[in-house]
Amino acid sequence: VAATEISVLSEQFTKIKELELMPEKGLKEEEKDGARREKDHRSPSELEAERTSGAFQDSVLEEEVELVLAPSEESEKHILTLQTVHFTSEAVELQDMSLLSIQQQEGVQVMVQQPGPGLLWLEEGPRQSLQQYVAISIQQELYSLQEMEVLQFHALEENVMVASEDSKLAVSLAESAGLIKLQEGQEKNQLAERTKEQLFFVETMSGDERSDEIVLTISNLNVEEQEDQPTAGQADAEKAKSTKNQRKTKGAKRTFHCDVCMFTASRMSSFNRHMKTHTNEKPHLCHLCLKTFRTVTLLRNHVNIHTGNRPYKCNDCNMAFVTSGELVRHRRYKHTHEKPFKCSMCKYASVEASKLKRHVRSHTGERPFQCCQCSYASRDTYKLKRHMRTHSGEKPYECHICHARFTQNGTMKTHILQKHSENVPKYQCPHCAAIIARKSDLRFLGLPFP
DNA sequence: AGTCAATAGCGCCCCCTGCTGGG
DNA sequence: CCCAGCAGGGGGCGCTATTGACT
DSSP states (O other), X not given: OGGGGOOOOOXXXXXXXXXXXXXXXXXXXXOXXXXXXXXXXXXXXXXXXXXXXXXXXXXXXXXTOOBOOOOTTOSSEEEEEEEEEEEOSSEEEGGGSTTOOOGGGTTOEEEOSSOEEEEEEEEESSOGGGOEEEEEEOOTTOOOGGGOSSEEEEEOOTTOEEOOTTOOOOOOHHHHTTTEEEEESSOOOOHHHHTXXXXXXXXXXXXXXXXXXXXEEEEEOOHHHHTTOOOOOOGGGGGGGSGGGXXXXXXXXXXXXXXXXXXXXXXXXXXXXXXXXXXXXXOEEOTTTOOEESSHHHHHHHHHHHHTOOOEEOSSSXXXXXXXXXXXXXXXXXXXXXXXXXOSSSSOEESSHHHHHHHHHHHHOOOOEEOSSSSOEESSHHHHHHHHHHHHOOOOEEOTTTOOEESSHHHXXXXXXXXXXXXXXXEEOTTTOOEESXXXXXXXXXXXXX
16 A cells, blocks of 8 residues: 555655664653653564564565665664654644754744644754754554554655754645655554554664765664653653653663753652653642642642641640641651751751751851842841831731730730730849849849840 | 652741840 | 840741652
């Protein structure tokens, strides 16, 4: 069937390397625009059978494509990633497609004339100035790779466009419909699979420069490796989708590296979960305040705040908390007095790291929080906020007796002590039994401070 | 995939304190 | 001298987010 569709062979796609297994990559992604990548779920044995069958290359030969077995270790190797996308609009921003994660392609647009499924092809190779983006339409005949026993390849040249300097490129999908067509050699009754978008790997190697040939390697996935393939698929996490994320050497323990931050994980599930932190996706909505959360657990904790449900109760007092962490911290403050965070410059120790951090600023003199209206700078955020009241004139604390207002709660309390002494206890000097409003006022009596 | 605990971090508010300046 | 204003150091909790481990 495919043979009848051969029209013009691209000089750029005249050599097709044997199909081989490439375990390096595999991502499952779901994009806002519907772009999605999935793993190949074939078993290793199936893959091996396909690899060794030679069916693919045989069929290619039948399709008048000159087949050359290129050495895989060839130096000028290009790694292409094919990502299936569904073109639902006339312009698709490549930057919205997670797989196309190389910076150079930011802002690139692919213009399509017909809606429908397609492949976006990004070349990532040494010739960065000649990065190529190819839009490949997929006909109804395309089935997922795992179904294919025979893969027929048609390579046409018209619409291979080289990215211009500003990396913008328009590709006519209608024209590119003839660019590369993948067809299944035999009928299969797996209609559901037709809609399944599939991730392919295409490796190219530059051929004869004069003829501008590129040797292609269509690669499938090693299922054994794929079990650890991440499924992150959010636009914000595009940068994390490069191939190096999941590379490993045979026999070595696999680690996953986030390209957005320094995070590494030894488990795919951890990596997947981490990648969601680079998105704004918060699907879990609190129906009481419309706040959204990334996880069900976070939502549940939040709802407990609304309901007053505090499942974590302290055994030593009547305090209760929404989260276990709050209880642990409370117990350290009030009962165990465990202070894990110790200052290296003095004997200070704190329950919380943030408190130690704040404390250390008293050693270093650091004042990171600058007032925007004067030269004052604070060592912690709340001090700056308190300071800002001096500019705004805000006096949030009101004496409940005379209704005088104060900028600080402590000032108000001192006021009550001094002005409304009949209502509140005062401090008594341990030396002379003098009654004073503040402990610090003992110094005015010329007495040693207790 | 879901769950939980541990951890981290920021924010908010509080207390206590010391210093200062005006009345 | 009294008192209010203001800043420094620190305690304690509220809440959200992340991550490792486990089921």
